[in-house]
Amino acid sequence: xxxQNIFDNEVFYEGYKGIRNQKVNANNLFEIPALFSLLxxxxxxxxxxLGCGYGEHCKMFVESGAEWVTGIDISExxxxxxxxxxxxxxxxYINMPMEDIDSLVKDEKKYDLVVSSLAFHxxxxxxxxxxxxxxxxxxxxxxxxxxxxxxxTSHKGGDRxxxxxxxxxxxxxxxxxxxxxxxESTWFVDNVKKYHRTFSTxxxxxxxxxxxxxxxxEPFPTEDILKEYPQYKDLFHKPDFILIKxxxxxxxxxxxxxxxx
Numbered sequence: 239x240x241x242q243n244i245f246d247n248e249v250f251y252e253g254y255k256g257i258r259n260q261k262v263n264a265n266n267l268f269e270i271p272a273l274f275s276l277l278x279x280x281x282x283x284x285x286x287x288l289g290c291g292y293g294e295h296c297k298m299f300v301e302s303g304a305e306w307v308t309g310i311d312i313s314e315x316x317x318x319x320x321x322x323x324x325x326x327x328x329x330x331y332i333n334m335p336m337e338d339i340d341s342l343v344k345d346e347k348k349y350d351l352v353v354s355s356l357a358f359h360x361x362x363x364x365x366x367x368x369x370x371x372x373x374x375x376x377x378x379x380x381x382x383x384x385x386x387x388x389x390x391t392s393h394k395g396g397d398r399x400x401x402x403x404x405x406x407x408x409x410x411x412x413x414x415x416x417x418x419x420x421x422e423s424t425w426f427v428d429n430v431k432k433y434h435r436t437f438s439t440x441x442x443x444x445x446x447x448x449x450x451x452x453x454x455x456e457p458f459p460t461e462d463i464l465k466e467y468p469q470y471k472d473l474f475h476k477p478d479f480i481l482i483k484x485x486x487x488x489x490x491x492x493x494x495x496x497x498x499x
Contacts (some may be wrong), residue, residue, distance in 0.1 A: 262467065265356070268457035269384050269479045273355055276382045276453060276483040280304045283350040286374060288336045288367075288383075289357025293320025293329070299353075300328045308342075308349075310334045337363055343373045350379050356479070358385040359432045362420070365443050372447050377488020381449065384481040387456065391434035394421060398476075410476040440482070449484035456480055 281303035287296050290309030293316075299307050306328055311317050312335045320331050334341070336357060352371050361367050371381055385391075392415040399407040418435045444451055456477040459470040 264470075264478050267463060267467070267470070268459070268473070269356065269481070272455045272457045272479070272481045273353070273382065273384050276455065276481060277353065278351065278380060280351075284348070284376075286310070286339075286342075286349045286352045288339070288352065288354040288371075289360075290320065290331070291316045291355070293317075293324035293331065295353070295355065296320070296329050296331075297324040297326060300326050304328065306330075308332065308347075310336065310339065312336070336361055336367055339367070339370045339374065343370055347374065348376050348379075349374050350376055352379070352381045352383075354383040354385075356384055356386070358383055359391050359434075362433055364433070364435060364440075365447075368443050368447050368449075372449065372486055375486045377486060379486045379488075381444075381484045381486075382482070384479050385440075386432065387477045387480045388415065388434065388437050388440070389476045390478060391421060391432055393423070395423075399472075407472055407475070437480070440480075444482070444484050448486065450487055451482060451484045453483045454480065455482075 279302075280299050283299070283304045285296075285299050285304050285307045287299070287307060287309045290296055290311050291313070293309050296307045296309040307326075307330070309317075309320060309329060309331045311320070311331070311333065314333055317331050317333055325331075336354075352375060358364065358367070375381065389410065389412065392412065394414055396411070398411055400409055400411055402408055416436060418439060419433075421432050421434050423430050423432065441451060441454075457479055458473055458477060459467070464471060
């Protein structure tokens with residue numbers, strides 16, 4: 239079955255690029271700082287970035303001391319930018335769906351860190367991807383990823399919010415949270431496919447595969463952010479993102495310590 243490659247749709251790509259080029263957006267204010275707070279020190283690490291997009295993170299990992307970075311993305315448009323703007327002799331970019339990383343398993347490649355920013359909710363076979371990641375990690379290796387929050391992916395259409403007579407948001411409308419399935423939405427274009435799964439499925443798939451979940455973050459605005467950008471108060475009703483740090487157990491880890499040795 240062909241994997242969705244919405245980022246190579248010209249209309250979608252231009253719309254998405256417009257958002258990411260804005261200095262103030264939810265990714266820059268919440269998702270990226272939370273993601274980087276979960277990452278280990280990069281010195282000497284072999285890193286796999288799933289859904290690497292423009293490659294900015296890959297370049298930052300190398301600049302922070304990573305020995306080698308493999309960046310994978312389904313979008314050739316994204317990788318064109320990555321190769322032009324964020325290339326390095328220590329980075330390899332591969333045009334590949336996340337679901338196909340079993341080819342890296344067959345090549346017997348191993349990584350110290352697998353990281354993914356806002357890509358897992360586009361993956362239908364979450365369990366398969368998690369199992370492949372586990373196989374690709376060294377003992378003591380870490381998986382750090384962000385995705386849309388399950389309260390966000392559960393939405394199936396209509397207004398997400400109940401509003402007062404002035405149009406102000408009162409609370410989020412929640413339905414069908416427990417019905418895991420493909421969801422289609424309109425975001426720049428019609429029929430953008432995402433996959434809703436409950437928090438318990440996200441977490442239990444990790445632990446049943448063998449991971450130890452070490453930390454979970456649901457980013458909320460600080461008082462300083464609210465003073466400058468009061469519109470983000472809505473996140474107290476429904477966080478946009480969830481981020482998870484999980485570790486593959488092994489002899490290199492002491493579970494009474496914060497970090498793997």
